[in-house]
Amino acid sequence: MDDTTEVPIKDLEGKKISYDVLRYIPEESAVYYKFAPIGLVDGTLEVGMTNPDNVAARDALQFIVSKTNLPFKIFAISQKDFDEILESYKGLRGEVGKALGELDTEIQEAQETKQKLIKKTEHSDVGLVEEAPVTKIVAVILQHATSGGASDIHIEPGVENIKVRFRVDGGLFTSLFLPVSVLDAVVARIKILTNMKLDEKRKPQDGRFSARIEGRRIDFRVSTLPTYFGEKVVIRILDPEKGFIKLDKIGFAPSDFEKVRAALTRPYGMILITGPTGSGKTTTLYSMLNELDRETNNVVSLEDPVEYSVAGVNQSQVRPEIAYTFANGLRSILRQDPDIIMVGEIRDRETARLAVQAALTGHLVLTTLHTNSTVGVIPRLIDMGVDPYLIAPTLIIAIAQRLVSVLCPDSKETVPVDGAVRVMIDKQLAELPETARGEFVVPAEVYRAKSSPTCPSGTKGREAVFEVLTMDRDIEKLILTNPSESEISRIARAKGMTTMKEDALRKVFAGVVPFEELAKL
DSSP states (O other): OBTTTTBOBOOOTTOOOOHHHHTTSOHHHHHHHTEEEEEEETTEEEEEESOTTOHHHHHHHHHHHHTTTOOEEEEEOOHHHHHHHHHHTHHHHHHHHHHHHHHHHHHHHHHHOTTHHHHHHHTTOOGGGGSHHHHHHHHHHHHHHHHTTOSEEEEEEOSSEEEEEEEETTEEEEEEEEEGGGHHHHHHHHHHHHTOOTTOOSSOEEEEEEEEETTEEEEEEEEEEEETTEEEEEEEEEOHHHHOOOGGGSOOOHHHHHHHHHHHTOSSEEEEEEOOTTSSHHHHHHHHHHHSOTTTSOEEEEESSOOSOOTTEEEEEOBGGGTBOHHHHHHHHHTTOOSEEEESOOOSHHHHHHHHHHHHTTOEEEEEEOOSSSTTHHHHHHHTTOOHHHHHHHEEEEEEEEEEEEEOTTSEEEEESOHHHHHHHHHHHHTSOGGGGGGOOOOSEEEEEOOBTTBTTSEEEEEEEEEEEEOOHHHHHHHHHOOOHHHHHHHHHHTTOOOHHHHHHHHHHTTSSOGGGGGGO
16 A cells, blocks of 8 residues: 555556556547556456545546546556556557558548549549558558447537547447548548449438458448437448357247247238337348248348348348338339238338238238337327227237347356345246246346456446337237227237246246346336
8 A cells, every 4th residue: 555645556567457457548548647447356346546635637537537437446456467457558540540640641631632532532532532542541440340230420510629439248348539631531431332323411311331350241221320429420330240140049938939930920910119229120030031931932122221131031121212111112012912011110100001901811921110119009009099999909918128248257246045036036036927937946046247358348238138029919808999008918918928027037047147137127
């Protein structure tokens, strides 16, 4: 313990700090205030400071770490250790920095004559944006985001710099900063990859492209948005290895899996998946499409946008700007002699009515809707103008889902099922339907996430938890008389339907999901 600072001293002994730990504090802040993250232990962020007495640095640290919702502990470290940590930041930034150095003179020229990019491209010479430095910057960002398991890349212009953030397991993390001088070049490079208009900066644009990264073909969906400081770019990473999960591996409980598979064998009717944006509905839809017989059936999808290419499915993307909407597209699909139709989302009254009509007239319809639970599907359809007497014979099954974090195999610690933990679990088990209680065997201990060198957050990836409502005569009768959420829930629960929170509890008991995830549902 250092007597002057009252802060413990830590010798890093040449230990390399992983990017998963470094991401909690931006490099610019680390350089300016002389502090850096050095570890994540038992959910506490350890921060090394060369001068722990610096009050301004402590205030800045408090502000930065408060955004992560993590407690932190300060250690005094040597200048040598601090310099080595700064080197660790260069896994991503170092490669980009080298390219920026090569680009400096070219950017200066581009600033003097902004039309240079457009003119060169018009003469089949893409010039600046095709030069190695900018190409390398974009390639390095794409490669690091893909290898780091990111689902999205955000390139955000500001007053003093461009912030590049990766979305990993649902959260956004700042990965690096670029000088504002490279914005036009980087955005132009991305626009060329996606065949967007280079000279259109006032309107949002959309596009997509593919690239081979680490031997795999990855698709990227790109969206630009004009902001006050320049065009913001968001790139969705569509990795076929992650997008296609076999239906029996997606996370359904055995009893729910059998219900879903039986629904997919029906010749007509509607299968509805519900949940908020980013809850994995599209992944579940693609898993279902992969399960269908696409050889003897004409399978057609209407999506916004098409995220993954599915063999044997005729996929069409809606384009509202030319009046090709879900409703118009669905009318056209019905003239294509389909057997199975996938509609990306029911957004309005007309699409809802057409989807129900399609299910009534001998087609199997797979689609999504925004509600909070399965029982909310029926009142929502009625609100959208679908008559109750049409819902009863068409809806086969409704599935609600959310995403929860998954434990790293070597980054977890046991929590004995006793005391307050036992009270909480018993309270949830008491609400279980009688017919479902046999599926829940309380273990002696459950797990919570624990930091480790290979998995600083204690979790890696996410898995869906489900709630499955199957139609039967009792629920059909209820829809025709009193289709309130409370009544539908009462009957469904009496027949054994488990909620998403109970499905999460099932996965907690299996040691797949950390115990603390229950509080988030």
